[in-house]
Amino acid sequence: AQSVTQLDSQVPVFEEAPVELRCNYSSSVSVYLFWYVQYPNQGLQLLLKYLSGSTLVKGINGFEAEFNKSQTSFHLRKPSVHISDTAEYFCAVSAGAGNNRKLIWGLGTSLAVNP
Amino acid sequence: DAGVTQSPTHLIKTRGQQVTLRCSPKSGHDTVSWYQQALGQGPQFIFQYYEEEERQRGNFPDRFSGHQFPNYSSELNVNALLLGDSALYLCASSPGRNGRGGNEQFFGPGTRLTVL
Incomplete structure (x- = not known):
């Protein structure tokens, strides 16, 4: 069965520091x-997606992620975070064949950017 | 383009009552999916509608039902509410039949349901 694991439930970081x-x-x-x-009290917004091609994917707000098939990972990175990046981040995987494809969600990582 | 809209924003009900939540998809989208997001959890897939029919369903009881109208808008109905139904209910729309695959899903702001 497919599953998604977000390894950190909470990530505190200082402003302008890198984050993964x-x-x-x-x-x-x-x-x-x-x-x-x-973001608090809002719906979900797509940051980036990997469908095929280059394994390094760039998204909005300066975020990027790298698909590593051998490690079965898709880690999200930003070289310098802002206070406004404080939010909940969800990783999701779409797997399966044809119309049986399912979107499986991780439990989320709460990013707290401190001044 | 207003994007995906949902109503109401917040709702308070008591156990045993019934509730209807509404969703209007993004312009040009014909597939609507509903998710339940409990506090501190990721979204859980409820079901997906396309061409006015339920096409896929997650692990939710029959108390959860839905409908899609010819204009692609959708409703989520929950009967016999339980305390555990308290959650943020998210609607997502996407273009095309296989919206849960490579097509990006666009989410609405959600409806916060509280069951007392």
Whole structure:
């Protein structure tokens, strides 16, 4: 069965520091990978996605992620965070064949950027 | 383009009552998915509608039902509410049949349901 593990439930970091939010998945079939951000009291917004091609994916707000098939990982990175990046971040994996594809979600990582 | 809209924003109900939540998809999108997000948890897939029919369903009881209208808007109905149904209910729309695959899902702001 497919699953998504976000290795850190909370990540505190100081403003302008680099950050990495970790995501590992398990799947025996080809996958599409997503990172979503959820600001307080809001819905989910897509940060970036990997469908195919280059394993380094650049998203909005200066975030990027690298798909590592051998490590089954899709870690999210930003070289310098801002206070406004404080939010909940969700990794999601779409796996399965045809119309049986499912979107599986991690439990989320709470990023707290401190001044 | 207003994006995905949901109503109401907040709702308070008591156990045993019924509730209806509404969603209007992003312009040009014909597939609507519903998710339940409990506090501190990731979204849990409830079901997906396409061409006015439920196409896929997550692990939710029959108390959860839905509908999609010809204009692609959708409703989520929950009967016999339980305390555990308290959550943020998210609607997401996407273009195309296989919206849960490579197509990006666009989320609404959600409806916060509190069951007392």
